[in-house]
Amino acid sequence: MVSRRALLQRAVVAAGALVFLRRAPTAQAASGQEADAPRPTHTPRWGMVIDLDKCTSCQACVVACWAENNQPLPGPEAHRAGRVIEWMKLLSVHEGSYPRVRQRLLPIPCQQCDQPPCTTVCPVFATYKNPEGLVAQIYPRCIGCRYCVNACPYTCKFFNWSEARWPASMAQELNPDVSVRPKGVTEKCTFCHHRLQRAKEQAASEGRVLQAGDYVPACMQACPAQAIVFGDLNDPASDVSKAQDNPRRFRLQEELGTEPKVTYLSEA
Amino acid sequence: MEQPRDIASDIVTPMIRWPRGYGVFVGCLLAVIAFAAYAWTQQLRFGLGVTGLTRPVFWGLYITNFVFFIGISHAGTLISAILRLCRAEWRRPITRMAEAITVLVLFIGAGNVIMDLGRPDRALNVILHPNFRSPLLWDITSITTYLTASMLYLYLPLIPDLAILRDRLPRRRWFYRPLALGWTGTPQQHRRLERAIAIMAVVVIPIAISVHTVVSWVFAMTIQPMWHSTIFGPYFVAGAIFSGIAALIVAMAILRKVYHLEAYLKPIHFNNLGILLLVMACLWLYFTFAEYLTTFYGHQPEEMAVFWTKITGPFAPYFWAMAVCCFVIPVILLGIPRLRTISGTVAASGFILIGMWLERFLIVVPSLINPRLPFPGGVYHPSWVELAITAGAFATFLLFYCLFIKVFPIISIWEVQEGQERGVDETVERLKTYLPTAVSQPPQPATSRFQTKWS
Numbered sequence: 001m002v003s004r005r006a007l008l009q010r011a012v013v014a015a016g017a018l019v020f021l022r023r024a025p026t027a028q029a030a031s032g033q034e035a036d037a038p039r040p041t042h043t044p045r046w047g048m049v050i051d052l053d054k055c056t057s058c059q060a061c062v063v064a065c066w067a068e069n070n071q072p073l074p075g076p077e078a079h080r081a082g083r084v085i086e087w088m089k090l091l092s093v094h095e096g097s098y099p100r101v102r103q104r105l106l107p108i109p110c111q112q113c114d115q116p117p118c119t120t121v122c123p124v125f126a127t128y129k130n131p132e133g134l135v136a137q138i139y140p141r142c143i144g145c146r147y148c149v150n151a152c153p154y155t156c157k158f159f160n161w162s163e164a165r166w167p168a169s170m171a172q173e174l175n176p177d178v179s180v181r182p183k184g185v186t187e188k189c190t191f192c193h194h195r196l197q198r199a200k201e202q203a204a205s206e207g208r209v210l211q212a213g214d215y216v217p218a219c220m221q222a223c224p225a226q227a228i229v230f231g232d233l234n235d236p237a238s239d240v241s242k243a244q245d246n247p248r249r250f251r252l253q254e255e256l257g258t259e260p261k262v263t264y265l266s267e268a
Numbered sequence: 269m270e271q272p273r274d275i276a277s278d279i280v281t282p283m284i285r286w287p288r289g290y291g292v293f294v295g296c297l298l299a300v301i302a303f304a305a306y307a308w309t310q311q312l313r314f315g316l317g318v319t320g321l322t323r324p325v326f327w328g329l330y331i332t333n334f335v336f337f338i339g340i341s342h343a344g345t346l347i348s349a350i351l352r353l354c355r356a357e358w359r360r361p362i363t364r365m366a367e368a369i370t371v372l373v374l375f376i377g378a379g380n381v382i383m384d385l386g387r388p389d390r391a392l393n394v395i396l397h398p399n400f401r402s403p404l405l406w407d408i409t410s411i412t413t414y415l416t417a418s419m420l421y422l423y424l425p426l427i428p429d430l431a432i433l434r435d436r437l438p439r440r441r442w443f444y445r446p447l448a449l450g451w452t453g454t455p456q457q458h459r460r461l462e463r464a465i466a467i468m469a470v471v472v473i474p475i476a477i478s479v480h481t482v483v484s485w486v487f488a489m490t491i492q493p494m495w496h497s498t499i500f501g502p503y504f505v506a507g508a509i510f511s512g513i514a515a516l517i518v519a520m521a522i523l524r525k526v527y528h529l530e531a532y533l534k535p536i537h538f539n540n541l542g543i544l545l546l547v548m549a550c551l552w553l554y555f556t557f558a559e560y561l562t563t564f565y566g567h568q569p570e571e572m573a574v575f576w577t578k579i580t581g582p583f584a585p586y587f588w589a590m591a592v593c594c595f596v597i598p599v600i601l602l603g604i605p606r607l608r609t610i611s612g613t614v615a616a617s618g619f620i621l622i623g624m625w626l627e628r629f630l631i632v633v634p635s636l637i638n639p640r641l642p643f644p645g646g647v648y649h650p651s652w653v654e655l656a657i658t659a660g661a662f663a664t665f666l667l668f669y670c671l672f673i674k675v676f677p678i679i680s681i682w683e684v685q686e687g688q689e690r691g692v693d694e695t696v697e698r699l700k701t702y703l704p705t706a707v708s709q710p711p712q713p714a715t716s717r718f719q720t721k722w723s
Contacts, residue, residue, distance in 0.1 A: 081322055083323060091642065092642075117490065121403060122399055143394070145384065147404055150327060161317035
């Protein structure tokens with residue numbers, strides 16, 4: 001017969017051993033992986049500047065994002081039901097009243113907040129801010145409760161209401177770097193995180209650190225007016241840091257304290 | 269003067285009778301549940317696309333039902349615990365039916381969240397990868413604690429009754445014997461049981477309050493307009509008790525009819541609960557008024573968009589129906605003593621249940637329809653799948669309750685007996701302790717008292 005005290009002691013020791021054993025191999029694996037690549041000098045913080053003075057609202061970014069990230073093809077039905085998934089979308093803002101009315105169109109990706117309201121509310125850590133500041137979504141873990149979607153003050157998260165479908169002719173056109181999301185999970189703009197992975201692998205294979213321009217999201221690449229600037233906000237010499245340093249700068253709903261990493265430059 | 273009754277047989281007899289109406293009713297419930305199950309298979313196959321939910325209205329009927337049912341759960345344990353602690357003697361015939369509502373309705377509330385999940389197959393992730401910063405996880409913690417405590421609180425006072433059933437129903441002996449835990453009714457057993465019940469009654473009150481507070485925090489912790497409110501916690505708890513009492517009154521009236529419990533559930537019980545309901549109606553109005561006036565006076569554009577959607581916009585019919593159902597009608601029916609009859613309180617309760625469901629709906633949907641950024645606002649028309657599953661949720665609750673009343677005595681036999689045997693004398697004794705001790709010698713003549721006072 002084991003006394004209660006002894007049993008408790010053994011249980012604590014066993015639990016401790018379990019935690020130790022589970023941690024040890026992962027720590028080894030991580031250090032082994034990073035040994036080959038040269039270490040960058042600082043952790044980047046990815047951000048974007050959208051110059052509304054240059055933007056022509058052509059929606060090339062919307063289409064590029066749609067194709068790059070395997071977003072399902074929205075039919076008229078999805079439009080009617082208000083269930084279109086577009087990580088990059090145009091927000092139309094009306095100003096003034098007739099006859100002096102003016103419409104502005106703002107391209108809105110995920111604002112990649114530094115204080116994201118969506119990550120804290122996720123009950124299962126399916127959405128989180130990664131060390132480089134990107135707000136990520138783990139599709140295989142998401143339970144589809146849509147709490148993060150409702151907590152986002154920018155309405156920038158999307159839910160897969162049904163199975164994603166493409167016409168048969170487009171079957172070969174999906175991006176192999178981006179997973180196709182199953183029905184019932186939430187998804188969002190990732191600043192084309194797969195491109196960052198690619199760029200890191202490329203740089204590592206060439207034995208160098210990641211350089212500015214190695215990693216650009218699809219929307220920036222597609223913008224014919226070059227209204228989108230992207231890069232590392234932690235690097236004061238980067239294009240995005242310089243572009244941000246502009247009196248026309250503003251961020252969406254800055255008063256909410258979400259600290260978005262997408263900055264807009266207002267029309268002059 | 270009523271004839272002395274055999275309480276145990278009064279309450280046990282209807283348990284073993286199976287009238288035709290019962291079978292028909294259960295059959296109807298099963299039909300509704302089967303249809304809801306079919307609707308759910310559609311939802312599982314094709315995703316939440318079969319609902320009326322859209323962007324930005326990501327939550328709809330299921331979350332409304334969740335909040336509503338969890339609110340109803342406050343009927344039982346909380347009210348029963350408060351009445352027990354206050355030693356309200358009239359509680360005796362109603363505690364059991366109240367506690368049963370709590371336990372059964374919690375399953376329905378939690379079930380509605382599962383219905384709402386895009387991936388119900390991954391629901392266990394909340395245990396495998398819990399994020400305790402999420403109010404949803406607070407909910408899960410709080411509701412499971414509440415369910416455990418409520419089940420215990422329902423079970424403890426059941427033990428002596430289970431022993432009665434064990435001795436009275438030989439064919440069901442196999443079921444009641446283990447559950448009765450060898451209860452023989454010795455004074456020591458009674459002492460221990462009453463102590464355990466008293467402890468649980470104290471424990472469940474803070475747990476019950478935490479439950480609906482945390483449910484409100486699911487909304488209030490976000491920064492969405494008209495969700496992000498500091499009074500949501502108490503507002504939800506008050507609403508929960510309000511709708512809970514209403515549900516209890518309706519259940520009492522139905523059981524009184526079908527089980528012929530007129531001798532046990534008397535007009536006074538409905539009257540007393542009716543007064544409690546009236547107080548809650550006033551509290552509900554106070555909270556609602558405070559909430560809406562603060563929003564209106566602050567006049568922030570995002571909040572005002574939601575405000576006007578409710579007051580004059582597309583949701584105005586629901587809003588004003590809610591105000592009439594939750595306040596105007598109940599106050600008339602419950603405030604005028606002549607109308608506070610059994611049918612009066614039941615009618616008021618019915619309206620309150622409708623009104624409180626509308627209130628939950630009006631909290632969930634209009635805020636989502638008006639996102640902060642001027643995206644084209646959403647519309648929300650629940651689909652047949654959502655309506656079927658909602659109907660199924662109500663039917664499942666009724667089915668559970670129908671089964672419960674056939675397996676367990678719906679009135680606590682031993683507590684009513686105890687009330688008859690000891691309660692009256694105890695109450696008289698207690699009342700005496702409230703008053704100044706009666707003076708044994710005859711009072712002094714008035715003149716002499718004046719003399720002492722003025723001399």
